[in-house]
Amino acid sequence: MSTVIYGGEDGLSCIKPVEYYFTANVLVNEGVLQAKCRVKLSNLGAEPENTVQILLNRGLKASSVEQSGRRVIFTQRLCKFPDLKEIEVNLIEIHFERPLKPGDTTWITLAYEGEVEGYEEVFTYARDKIDENFSLIRTDVFSYPVVGAPEFKKLVSLLPSQRFNYRLEITVPEGFKVANIGRLLGYRRKKDMVTYIYVSKLPSWRMDIAVARFKLLFDKEEDLRVFALEEDYVHAERIMHELKRCLAFYREWFGEPVFWAGYTVVEIPEGWGGQADVCGMLLDSRCFRDENEVGGLYHELAHLWNVPSGEKIPSRFLDEGFASYFQLLAERKFLGEEKFREKMKFSRRRIIQMAEKNPILLEIPVASYGEYMVTDASYFVGAWILYILHRIVGDEYFKKAIKRFLKHYSRKPATLGDFKETIVEVCGTRIEKFLDEWLFGNKAVTYLKKRVPLEHLLSAYKP
Ligand SMILES: [Zn+2]
Structure with missing residues (x-):
């Protein structure tokens, strides 16, 4: 790997994408993606930057790179992630004509094409391809230029925190529809091809473009x-x-x-x-x-x-832990108490399996899950923490505390410390011991693994 000087204090480049103009032909019959992507980059750091690293799917090859309309020097080569060797990307390094000063922005345009290859060997869900049955273009397999570093740990914290606007012009054969969660501005028809034009409704952290014979229901x-x-x-x-x-x-x-x-x-x-x-x-x-x-x-x-995470390396408690428990609450409401209990039990079994496979979970607090790359556990451990919290303080205080936390941190990143502070503010210091032991200590997994009965857990923390 060639050397790149990073400006970020956490070893990350301070160059972030703030806007994407993505134009693509999705040739579903040939299995090929032909794309031109303009990305507006902003240097949010304190130092000038000379280069930027772009990740593309290993099956996609860039044919040209321009900066503000002029061709610039770039290199591209297949590169494996040092911390997840099964992931291979086309790493593109672009050398700016002039250093990008702090606060400055620049547009780069990449033209590229090829076949999108999934990463099923590592992430069973990453089956993305261009195909007449179903085509998908998304961040997870780098089907469009992802600004970042070829390292899993860094991307996991970098990507969910980026926010950009986008405009899409996606051309597909007649009969196929392009689905996106943005706003559809209109279509263009030319011969037997249709171009769908979408723009993002709100700044997003990802672009997902699906092509299939969709039917749309609108309310x-x-x-x-x-x-x-x-x-x-x-x-x-x-x-x-x-x-x-x-x-x-x-x-x-x-x-x-x-x-x-x-x-x-x-x-x-x-x-x-x-x-x-x-x-x-x-x-x-x-x-x-x-x-x-x-x-x-x-x-x-x-x-x-969900509120944005302000953790150095996100534990995923604030997003996945929350979403997992909210899901359980909705299931209890709509599918019944029995389904809820069954799911809680399943969740506990998963935690035990995970701890058996990876005993580090018995030692580290949830707050360190990001650092140890065990954020998968946040789905289950997070749900259990919120469940016990809910049971200790009751419906009224639980709703009030979560509501206040979400409102307070809707626009500013929250840490797990901020979460604790809000809960204690609303529910009182009686809840401190529980949060210290379950969120900032290792009690969640150790108790769940020991199958300590729920009543014992509750009586241990109820005032
Ligand atoms: Zn989720």
Whole structure:
């Protein structure tokens, strides 16, 4: 790897994308993506930057790079992540004509094409490809230029915290539809191809572009959209109904979402994973078709009630822990107490399995999950922490405390310390011991692994 001097104190470049103009032909019959992507970069650091690193899918090759309309020097080569060797990307290094000064912005344009290759060997859900059945372009497999470093640990904290606006012009063969959670500005037809033009509704951390024979269900009153695969359109009405009742439930418990600009659900094939951004979600077919799996929708929707993380390396408690517990609450409300109990038990079993596989979980606090790259555990441990907290303080205080936390940190990043502070503020110092031991200590996993009965846990912390 050639040497790059990073400006960021945490070893990250301070260059961030603030805008994307993404134009692409999605040649579904040939399995090829031809794209031109303009990215506006901003130097948010204190030092001038000479280069920027861009990651592209290993199957995609850049043919030219321009800066403000002029060709610039760049290198590209396949590169494995040092901390996750199975991930290989096309690493592009662009040398600016002049150093990019702190506070300055510049536009770079990359033209590239090729076949998008998934990363199924590492992330079973990352099955992205360009194909006549279903095509997906998203951050996870670097189908568009991702600004960052070729290192998993760094990307995990970098990508969810970036915010950019985007404009898409996606051309597909007639008969196919382009689904995106942004606002559709219009179409252009030329011969037997159609170009869909979308813009982001709110600054986003990711772009997801799906191409298939979609059918769309629209609810004007609440500004909700459901893109269903043709054969699954029969489920679209039910999904719309679930969206509405779950939104109403979360609103009733936790107040208005942190941001709101309408909401779009895009169905993706089974096993391709779910994703959420501030205006919509990708929903796995399994959750779309099977009414018993609607928890996936409740989960992604719950991410609307997340605040930005201010942790150095996010533990994912504030987003995944929260979304997992909100999901459980929605399941209890709509699917019944029994389903809820069953899910809590399942969650505990997962924690035990995870701790057996990776005993470090018995030693470290949730606050360190990011650092030790065990954030997967936050889904389950986080849900249990919120559950016990809820049981100790009761409905009224739980709702009040979470509401206040979300409101207070909607625009400014929160740490786990901030979370504790708000909870103690609302519920009193009686809750301190629990939070210290479960969130900042290792009691959550050790107690759950020992299968300490719920009543014992509650009586240990109830005043
Ligand atoms: Zn999630």
